[in-house]
Amino acid sequence: MANEPSKPLNNKQSIDSLKTSGFERRLSIAKTSLNIGRRWAGNSVSGMFLDKKARTARNQIFMEEQANYIAAELGKLKGSVVKIGQMLALYGEHVLPPEITRALQTLNDDTATLAWPKIEQTLQRTLGNKLNELEVDPVPIGTASLAQVHRATVLATGEQVVLKIQYPGVADAIDSDLALFKRLLKVSNVVPQTRSLDTWFEEIRDLLKNEVDYEVEAATTERFYERLLADPRYIVPKINRTYSSKRLLCMTYEPGVSVTSEALQSLSSERLNAIGQAAIEIMMQEIFVWGEMQTDPNFGNYLVNISDNDACNNGEIDKLVLLDFGAIRQFDNALLTIARSLLRAGYHHDHTAMMAAMTGYDFFDSMSDKVRSNVASLFLLATEPFSSPATNPDIPESCLDGQQRYIWANSKLHSRLSASATQAMQSFEFNLPPKEFMFISRKFIGAYTFLTVIDASTDSSKLVKPYL
Template identity: 55%
Template structure:
């Protein structure tokens, strides 16, 4: 929970948000101009140090201003943090990664007014804690007790007017990227923003999120590894969700690091198994890898700890074409077969235009990214312990990014295909989670049955 001072207002009108972005852009521009003048009198080394120092200061300032706006501007910033290593200065990426921590809560009187507007007199059925137990870019969460049943619940309350601001927010963010020359303005960027727009409009539809939560609860029914909150429809609206309060500790809690290796392996296997099943079984994926979307409920008696799955807003449903490509990429990765991987790389311009060395380079990156799912007979033993993949010692994400940068320098800059972007985003988050847990997972248990089924 953030210790930042609650915001007494949130800028929700298009004009106020435009003015905030304009002011931010202007201040950044003025500071860069000032540094250009003072840099005339510095040595080359001093100018380079000044450049990096100023870049970090300006990036931190930008993130602080975005955090005040809330809404989809922040969400896009968080997503850029995941992909920014391809295209943004390191200082900007580092600052964008702090956006979650920077998010200040909205003052209680604004939240309570929103709750009353959504529930009317039914709001009186609850004793609501004023301090939120979670804050995010689009909503914050308050714990409450139902007065008549004594049941503990949480109320996920959408910030006022953020849904109406999505389209203008995205235009503002694109303008900010343009004036700062942070990202080349290409068709790929337009497609990327179009996909983000669709996702955000789904994410602020709480009727859809409530139904998705119920659907995933049904998928996981009977699987003791997971807990999905219960939705209470009579207290839920298009802008507010009432669900059961599910206790657990956060993924950054030191208690997780003190668990024995078997328990950490169990949690890691549970986390990555969902990602595989989303592609091979369900055809839809919760695409937000934020650690705040998970809790862990420890069970010292059975030592079979459970994952609490909290947020089903950022759901992406996939068509058969994309699912076929994603499955084939994973199957090729399972066998670590480069020819099979190159054959699987088809169906989108990003892949279809690749030939020669660029095609080989992309295939190598994808094969490396699939290391944790490799058949035990073909996997690199350097990263295995008793046929289990050692996430923390593999440095997989860093190796993939380094290989991608060095191997694809000949390619003209482009964002990942929008159709694959959210799958990639989810895997990046899963890799970070399993590395943080220091889990070791069994690839054969994860994908072998899916590979066999698709080969039939």
């Protein structure tokens, strides 16, 4: 089957300009804050004569409405405001009320495109006369909160490339957007203004500053390109430095189909298993070999280059295309040592070893023995897909195929983990987990979703033994 190239987004609404100036964004947020204040006042007055139970139920509904209103208004702005909301939805579940988290999860990059004249002006400012060396398709093939992607041809060579063009002004708006976002949450009364929230905003600021620096992303992409060059299962785009800068990234165009495409779903189980194994193995290498991880589990960061049937018969394989290296997070050796010990305990399904592995980190060391035991049990469940069927009798029979490979789609692991996590948190005065563990946790959740969607089965021995 031939690869399907990315389709141009010519069915999307196009906008002529972005609200990137501080004044415009402040005005937009101010209007939203004013409306929220009026809503709170109206809700308080109208609920004065209700009994406690009715008032609680009413406030719950109102909180949902407030959260959805905030998300809808934020979605009208491109730039870091949307990205901040997305990051808080991904990593802030222990900081934010569930109503806010659910609402922020509706924010996505599938937004209106910036009209070509504005993009062309940006390219002209960035590239100058070099723009004449390129033939750029004015219809984008991808949009995001911070950038827009266009295909192009290098006229001298015919090379097909993509240009990741950062929206004008978004990098300069990060600090003011963060302040606006915090103010909006404060006015809404849905989030307590705690030190934990401040810490997360500081973390998000660092991540965003890194993500809008395309020179950093180019260097990271080149590192991963070199690391995976000899592994035929992966494709990493090659950076073209001639047309790249701090706000513009040029790389080879790599065709493929999306993770949710019908073309992918129609492949045989063995081919899907191979793709799934590759997807989880790259995550293991990121955490346990290189110590740096792509923290955004968005499906849009992956494509699958499907080999046609004739090529498959000649030994060609399907390849995972890794597209985005902006949201990279490094981990120190102390954390990686603990993570390896946790993985080893999970592979052997050893509760005692899991408890022993949870030492040397303030978050774990501050727990009582009872709490540590509960959390160790939670980790044993979380590592079920990476455990040896020979030593883990708790794996449901429906989760293993005839070759003892783990069937992700049958596991319902996410819901089982959520129930166990809620119970574990109720057993003690819960402290916010270290950010690093939350990043890794989200990466695993992203991998779980990926493998469930493509209905893949994986071999835990191949995954874990290299790191034991």
